Amino acid sequence: MSDQLRAADGGSAAPYDALLLLSFGGPEGPDDVVPFLENVTRGRGIPRERLKEVGQHYFGFGGVSPINGQNRELLDALRKDFAGHGLDLPVYWGNRNWAPYLTDVMREMAADGRRRIAVLATSAYASYSGCRQYRENLADALAALAEEGVELPRVDKLRHYFNHPGFVEPMIDGVVASLAELPEEVRSGAHLAFTTHSIPTAAADTSGPVGDHTEGGEGGAYVKQHLDVARVIADEVAARTGVAHPWELVYQSRSGAPHIPWLEPDVCDHLEALHAAGAPAVVMVPIGFVSDHMEVLYDLDTEATAKAAELGLPVRRSATVGADPRFAGAVRDLVLERAATERGEPAAECWVGTLGRSHDLCAVGCCPARSPRPAAAGVDSPYA
Numbered sequence: 001m002s003d004q005l006r007a008a009d010g011g012s013a014a015p016y017d018a019l020l021l022l023s024f025g026g027p028e029g030p031d032d033v034v035p036f037l038e039n040v041t042r043g044r045g046i047p048r049e050r051l052k053e054v055g056q057h058y059f060g061f062g063g064v065s066p067i068n069g070q071n072r073e074l075l076d077a078l079r080k081d082f083a084g085h086g087l088d089l090p091v092y093w094g095n096r097n098w099a100p101y102l103t104d105v106m107r108e109m110a111a112d113g114r115r116r117i118a119v120l121a122t123s124a125y126a127s128y129s130g131c132r133q134y135r136e137n138l139a140d141a142l143a144a145l146a147e148e149g150v151e152l153p154r155v156d157k158l159r160h161y162f163n164h165p166g167f168v169e170p171m172i173d174g175v176v177a178s179l180a181e182l183p184e185e186v187r188s189g190a191h192l193a194f195t196t197h198s199i200p201t202a203a204a205d206t207s208g209p210v211g212d213h214t215e216g217g218e219g220g221a222y223v224k225q226h227l228d229v230a231r232v233i234a235d236e237v238a239a240r241t242g243v244a245h246p247w248e249l250v251y252q253s254r255s256g257a258p259h260i261p262w263l264e265p266d267v268c269d270h271l272e273a274l275h276a277a278g279a280p281a282v283v284m285v286p287i288g289f290v291s292d293h294m295e296v297l298y299d300l301d302t303e304a305t306a307k308a309a310e311l312g313l314p315v316r317r318s319a320t321v322g323a324d325p326r327f328a329g330a331v332r333d334l335v336l337e338r339a340a341t342e343r344g345e346p347a348a349e350c351w352v353g354t355l356g357r358s359h360d361l362c363a364v365g366c367c368p369a370r371s372p373r374p375a376a377a378g379v380d381s382p383y384a
């Protein structure tokens with residue numbers, strides 16, 4: 001981690017007068033589950049069977065996704081961090097698929113007189129679902145407010161933070177802790193399975209700026225960024241434990257029709273393959289996710305963990321960053337970095353790995369939608 005640079009304490013958030021935490025949203029009780037899934041899947045052609053199955057995942061947890069509670073904790077952590085560092089910036093929270101809905105929060109922000117909003121999406125990497133779709137949601141919210149005659153604030157989306165040390169370091173600690181929990185006789189031979197959300201290979205290939213696009217489901221910014229983070233974590237874990245654990249990037253939570261190719265291998269198939277090849281233990285490292293929401297609690301802690309038990313393979317699942325104070329500090333860095341850039345001043349950049357500071361403004365063609373729609377906070381935004 002020697003190439004990392006850290007932003008100094010202090011600094012101004014001007015021209016920003018608010019931060020908006022923009023997330024996915026999740027149900028908060030059994031009656032919310034079906035309407036939530038309808039919101040998520042509106043017009044996206046997810047097979048009914050998959051929806052019924054995913055509904056069961058939520059009902060198994062009383063119809064409550066942990067994601068909203070985790071965002072409330074992150075909000076608290078952000079407010080504490082900002083207050084503790086003299087950053088006077090109000091923080092709001094809105095979601096794509098459940099209350100508090102983005103449009104309602106933006107209306108409230110406008111009524112509070114917020115004119116220039118920095119947006120942090122709870123998705124660290126480039127992809128249609130994790131980046132452009134949030135920009136489309138912002139455009140939809142601005143369009144709705146324009147209809148209502150509200151004077152529109154300007155929104156800027158903060159850059160991808162997959163390689164910010166405040167995102168990566170807590171995960172390194174998590175892997176070291178999970179390794180320590182494994183029975184000693186299997187610990188040194190343990191494999192690391194870095195996991196993230198599978199997406200259609202066509203979406204992976206076109207993720208990120210056009211210059212990163214590839215063919216054949218082999219790359220694109222989405223895969224490249226995950227590999228970069230995985231390598232940083234694996235190298236640092238090796239440095240700390242003295243053991244170079246073998247690692248691989250695998251995928252989880254596939255949906256969509258079976259004939260459409262998505263990124264593989266699936267984490268459960270990977271556990272089987274590792275077991276067959278004689279691996280004595282595995283730590284699953286959910287680098288694709290910011291908190292322990294349903295994709296982590298069900299797909300890893302329930303399903304993949306049951307698969308490992310069936311195989312007799314010892315596994316652990318390492319921690320996501322959640323509301324770690326280092327992550328809150330990373331968000332402050334991102335705000336200050338972007339604010340300086342917007343003021344035309346040099347910005348202290350924080351990043352690890354090999355890819356550098358991600359772009360501030362998505363260019364035309366970045367993570368394209370299958371059917372083009374207006375998206376805010378990019379070069380092609382119809383809004384100021």
Ligand SMILES: CC1=C(CCC(=O)O)c2cc3nc(cc4[nH]c(cc5[nH]c(cc1n2)c(C)c5CCC(=O)O)c(CCC(=O)O)c4C)C(CCC(=O)O)=C3C
Nearest residue numbers: 024026044054065067122123129130197199255293294295
């Ligand atoms: C890249 C990515 C992230 C990571 C980045 C980020 O965090 O944004 C993510 C996060 C999440 N995905 C979530 C839930 C769901 N995702 C679905 C469907 C889909 N996700 C996709 C991609 C991603 N998803 C895709 C390509 C689909 C197919 C349909 C479509 O293109 O939309 C479906 C529909 C049913 C199903 O197919 O599983 C659900 C219920 C929750 C909430 C969990 C909770 O409630 O705790 C979270 C945080």
Ligand SMILES: [Fe+2]
Nearest residue numbers: 129197253295
């Ligand atoms: Fe998802």
